[in-house]
Amino acid sequence: MRPTLISLTFSGLLLSLFLLFSTDKNSIDYTLMKPENNPGTPALAGDTSRLYTPDDLEAKLWAEAPMFNNPTNMDVDAKGRIWITEAVNYRDFNTKPAERLSHKQKGDRVMILEDTDGDGKADNSKVFVEDSLLTAPLGIAVVGNKVIVSCAPNLLIYTDDNGDDKPDRREVFLTGFGGFDHDHSLHSLVVGPDGLWYFNTGNAGPHIVKDKSGWMLRSGSLYTGGTPYNLKNEGNVKSDDGRIWVGGLALRINPDGTGLKVVGHNFRNSYEVCMDSYGNRWQNDNDDQVITCRTSYLPEYGNAGYFSSDGTRFWQADRRPGQDIFTAHWRQEDPGVMPAGDNTGAGSPTGIMFYEGDGLGPQYRGMLLSCEAGRNVIFAYKPEKNGAGFDLKRKDLISSFSQASEKYEWFETDNDTRKWFRPSDIVAGTDGALYIADWYDPIVGGHAMKDKKGYGRIFRITPKNKKIPAPKLDFTTTEGLIEVLKNPAVNVRAVAFDLLKKKGDSAVEPVKSLLKSENPYHAARAIWLLAQLGEKGKAEVEKLLKNQDPALRLNAYRALRATNLTILPYAEQLAADPDAAIQAEVAVSLRDIPFSQFKGIIRQLLKQYDGKDPWLLGALGTASERKEMEVYSLIKEIYPGDSKSWKTPEANLIWHLHPVAAVGDLKLRSEAASVSETDRKKAVTALAFIRDKKAALAMLELSKSKLQDVSSNAMWWLNFRRTNDWADLLDWKVFEINTVAPVNQKMLALKKILSDDKQPLTNRIASAKKMAQDPSGGDMLIEMRVQGKLSDTIAKSVSELIFKNPSQNVRTVGSQFFSRNGKVMKVDFINRMSANPENGKKLFITNCAVCHHHGEDGGEIGPDLTKIHEKFDKTSLLDAIINPSANIVFGYEAYVVTTKKGESYFGFLLSDGNNLVLKDVSGAKHVVKPMDIKKREKLPNSLMPEPVNLGLDEQALADVTGYLMSFQKQ
Numbered sequence: 001m002r003p004t005l006i007s008l009t010f011s012g013l014l015l016s017l018f019l020l021f022s023t024d025k026n027s028i029d030y031t032l033m034k035p036e037n038n039p040g041t042p043a044l045a046g047d048t049s050r051l052y053t054p055d056d057l058e059a060k061l062w063a064e065a066p067m068f069n070n071p072t073n074m075d076v077d078a079k080g081r082i083w084i085t086e087a088v089n090y091r092d093f094n095t096k097p098a099e100r101l102s103h104k105q106k107g108d109r110v111m112i113l114e115d116t117d118g119d120g121k122a123d124n125s126k127v128f129v130e131d132s133l134l135t136a137p138l139g140i141a142v143v144g145n146k147v148i149v150s151c152a153p154n155l156l157i158y159t160d161d162n163g164d165d166k167p168d169r170r171e172v173f174l175t176g177f178g179g180f181d182h183d184h185s186l187h188s189l190v191v192g193p194d195g196l197w198y199f200n201t202g203n204a205g206p207h208i209v210k211d212k213s214g215w216m217l218r219s220g221s222l223y224t225g226g227t228p229y230n231l232k233n234e235g236n237v238k239s240d241d242g243r244i245w246v247g248g249l250a251l252r253i254n255p256d257g258t259g260l261k262v263v264g265h266n267f268r269n270s271y272e273v274c275m276d277s278y279g280n281r282w283q284n285d286n287d288d289q290v291i292t293c294r295t296s297y298l299p300e301y302g303n304a305g306y307f308s309s310d311g312t313r314f315w316q317a318d319r320r321p322g323q324d325i326f327t328a329h330w331r332q333e334d335p336g337v338m339p340a341g342d343n344t345g346a347g348s349p350t351g352i353m354f355y356e357g358d359g360l361g362p363q364y365r366g367m368l369l370s371c372e373a374g375r376n377v378i379f380a381y382k383p384e385k386n387g388a389g390f391d392l393k394r395k396d397l398i399s400s401f402s403q404a405s406e407k408y409e410w411f412e413t414d415n416d417t418r419k420w421f422r423p424s425d426i427v428a429g430t431d432g433a434l435y436i437a438d439w440y441d442p443i444v445g446g447h448a449m450k451d452k453k454g455y456g457r458i459f460r461i462t463p464k465n466k467k468i469p470a471p472k473l474d475f476t477t478t479e480g481l482i483e484v485l486k487n488p489a490v491n492v493r494a495v496a497f498d499l500l501k502k503k504g505d506s507a508v509e510p511v512k513s514l515l516k517s518e519n520p521y522h523a524a525r526a527i528w529l530l531a532q533l534g535e536k537g538k539a540e541v542e543k544l545l546k547n548q549d550p551a552l553r554l555n556a557y558r559a560l561r562a563t564n565l566t567i568l569p570y571a572e573q574l575a576a577d578p579d580a581a582i583q584a585e586v587a588v589s590l591r592d593i594p595f596s597q598f599k600g601i602i603r604q605l606l607k608q609y610d611g612k613d614p615w616l617l618g619a620l621g622t623a624s625e626r627k628e629m630e631v632y633s634l635i636k637e638i639y640p641g642d643s644k645s646w647k648t649p650e651a652n653l654i655w656h657l658h659p660v661a662a663v664g665d666l667k668l669r670s671e672a673a674s675v676s677e678t679d680r681k682k683a684v685t686a687l688a689f690i691r692d693k694k695a696a697l698a699m700l701e702l703s704k705s706k707l708q709d710v711s712s713n714a715m716w717w718l719n720f721r722r723t724n725d726w727a728d729l730l731d732w733k734v735f736e737i738n739t740v741a742p743v744n745q746k747m748l749a750l751k752k753i754l755s756d757d758k759q760p761l762t763n764r765i766a767s768a769k770k771m772a773q774d775p776s777g778g779d780m781l782i783e784m785r786v787q788g789k790l791s792d793t794i795a796k797s798v799s800e801l802i803f804k805n806p807s808q809n810v811r812t813v814g815s816q817f818f819s820r821n822g823k824v825m826k827v828d829f830i831n832r833m834s835a836n837p838e839n840g841k842k843l844f845i846t847n848c849a850v851c852h853h854h855g856e857d858g859g860e861i862g863p864d865l866t867k868i869h870e871k872f873d874k875t876s877l878l879d880a881i882i883n884p885s886a887n888i889v890f891g892y893e894a895y896v897v898t899t900k901k902g903e904s905y906f907g908f909l910l911s912d913g914n915n916l917v918l919k920d921v922s923g924a925k926h927v928v929k930p931m932d933i934k935k936r937e938k939l940p941n942s943l944m945p946e947p948v949n950l951g952l953d954e955q956a957l958a959d960v961t962g963y964l965m966s967f968q969k970q
Contacts, residue, residue: 063122069454080470139188179204191494202269212257221311235311246311284349296341305331312913348374351425357488359432388584389615531559584619611648727914778810783904835962
């Protein structure tokens with residue numbers, strides 16, 4: 001797709017004015033606020049930005065503030081109107097009330113926007129509801145006269161009974177979701193092709209939610225933070241299905257509020273889940289670093305791999321030697337984790353949709369579209385079937401940069417407003433056009449916003465030089481409903497689905513006609529509906545199980561599965577199907593069926609697994625859940641012989657299932673010289689995921705192996721597993737593995753003198769100075785300072801010594817509590833200075849590379865900064881460096897832990913289960929048993945030192961920033 005451009009010329013009027021439209025169809029002129037009228041907003045005078053689209057499409061500004069404020073999500077109704085959720089009150093605890101627009105007293109709003117004269121621009125806006133229950137809602141679905149709004153802790157339904165565009169009733173449909181005023185919380189709902197409701201929530205738990213039948217979801221992880229409200233959370237909790245769900249969740253529920261079910265879990269913060277008409281689920285997900293965001297196909301019950309399987313450990317805790325960040329971040333080498341999908345790199349992914357319409361032309365039908373607010377782009381994919389999953393090859397649909405998904409062009413200017421294009425959502429209108437919501441803001445993510453006016457825009461994407469009017473939809477006749485079912489607007493066609501379903505047998509023939517539609521997605525929708533049109537419709541779907549098209553066979557099986565309590569007859573029919581996606585669907589459908597009832601089916605599926613398809617392997621694992629021992633025995637029957645001669649399918653299956661019964665086989669394979677080193681390593685890994693004493697003992701024996709790769713790998717796992725899954729399986733003291741460092745008795749004695757108010761001040765200062773020169777003593781001084789037990793006088797007397805302490809951890813953490821060369825640095829002043837990137841590189845290596853990676857240089861204590869230029873502009877990056885505690889990166893919140901013996905540990909929380917594990921800024925890990933902890937506390941400040949404490953002046957910061965913002969073109 002060759003890009004064409006839309007010129008966006010900025011002049012200096014107030015943000016609250018309407019944008020001024022040009023008559024040129026390929027350009028949009030609009031105005032923005034002068035910096036002197038809006039402190040904190042970069043100057044824009046003379047700057048020109050461009051939106052790039054494919055050469056056969058054009059983007060036009062459809063609506064903007066003040067018709068509505070900053071949009072988080074949107075949907076379309078049967079009249080073609082756009083509904084917006086606003087987030088004016090988003091995290092106002094980070095700003096003073098007078099600094100930005102606020103609806104605090106009345107709550108945030110849901111807005112309705114309409115183009116009444118059909119000229120391609122909205123000319124009318126109205127408030128549907130302004131509700132005190134709405135604080136930064138993140139999702140909206142308009143389904144008939146019901147408006148479903150996602151705003152943690154509640155999923156709300158507003159019903160407009162009389163059609164006056166005002167809610168007559170409000171229902172708290174579900175409640176108990178974590179993440180109030182947090183973007184890692186409850187997201188938008190969409191009606192699936194089966195007529196059920198799908199939605200998701202981020203990892204800001206706990207999520208303790210009861211559906212209307214009394215079924216309880218309990219989900220959590222060790223993640224807290226991001227807001228003052230997200231203070232308590234924990235992993236390893238069970239829902240009423242007896243399963244442990246963690247992190248972000250994809251959920252399904254019946255429209256009547258019963259049948260709440262998890263369909264995918266262990267995300268970080270997938271902003272939305274979307275579905276195509278075949279029932280495939282898609283999502284994107286954010287990351288902790290700036291290089292590992294992703295777009296993924298989500299298989300049913302998929303474990304996306306962000307936390308450990310019980311939610312008690314961050315990915316940093318489980319990163320293994322040799323793993324790159326993407327592999328470790330999404331646990332791609334762990335059994336039971338789904339493939340991560342497309343690594344989109346740096347960014348902040350938001351809304352996502354699957355376009356099935358014809359309005360943009362056949363080349364766009366079947367396109368997955370993912371908003372990337374951090375990269376100022378909407379990515380486009382045409383998923384390509386690969387076994388039971390899909391390959392995702394990325395292109396740009398629309399961006400403020402010419403090559404956002406390939407090369408990132410950076411021109412260092414103080415006011416690059418191209419980065420202010422922040423697409424938050426994308427939907428298909430009833431007319432087939434695409435509508436893009438843009439929360440126009442200098443920054444994205446980081447638990448903050450800098451837009452003081454709640455500014456937003458909506459763009460409309462259509463074929464170039466072609467007018468596509470909104471259709472008039474007929475919901476009163478069967479023929480009209482068939483046409484509505486073909487509409488590209490997902491939640492609009494859902495109303496037709498429901499009305500046709502109520503017609504029963506009489507609708508079978510009209511719906512059946514869609515099976516011959518030129519658009520295959522129309523046929524897919526018809527199959528779901530036919531399965532719910534009584535026995536006559538069901539019979540039509542059963543015929544499709546023998547269709548030559550595997551996509552129709554798969555669709556038919558899914559539709560029958562959605563409406564039948566007994567799926568086994570259909571599973572038996574398709575168990576030998578040659579299509580891997582059908583095999584995977586059959587396997588997943590067996591999850592909750594006793595092994596004795598599907599033994600023959602799973603045997604057939606196991607025999608067809610080729611050892612290469614990770615999606616099919618995951619599905620077979622789902623079928624085997626809680627039946628691993630029985631399935632392992634079946635595998636042994638299919639593949640006779642000892643473990644040294646396992647074929648790839650057998651080895652992968654047992655790696656994935658890793659039952660206790662396989663310990664002996666895995667140990668034999670792990671230490672077999674005849675087995676390749678790669679396969680030995682995989683066998684050792686499988687052992688490491690077995691939570692049983694037998695596995696731990698086997699690993700101890702492997703640590704003494706004569707094969708160096710085996711012994712070193714086993715030793716790593718022993719040292720790691722003793723802190724978590726195997727902590728209580730063995731008496732680790734017998735093996736001379738200590739969990740805490742010995743107390744420095746000399747430092748404790750000095751601390752006692754320092755803490756004694758009756759001692760002369762000179763004695764106390766002398767003790768403090770000795771402590772400040774010792775690593776253990778330095779930790780104690782910081783701990784006393786944190787607890788308010790070290791006076792300013794004594795702190796000042798040791799401040800210079802603290803910054804000479806041998807421990808990097810003491811020097812870094814101490815910078816937050818001990819003053820040094822006190823000086824105020826101003827972002828705007830440094831921003832105007834000329835930079836020397838070469839000198840910046842030297843300064844980075846000297847001062848920053850111990851913790852941060854950039855290009856070929858640096859460590860991995862803090863976030864990787866290689867692609868930081870793709871997420872931040874110069875001003876935002878300077879702000880993050882000068883004020884590191886203002887917006888702490890997720891996963892890098894600092895903790896202090898004090899033990900009953902008097903030790904103090906500072907660092908990032910990696911694990912909080914059987915043992916608490918902290919990683920300090922030197923990279924050392926400190927393991928403390930919960931029973932030994934006297935006090936634990938999250939620090940309010942970042943562990944990243946402020947520049948003054950690193951001895952950096954304004955010019956040095958300008959140079960470092962210039963280096964980080966530079967881009968080496970390939």
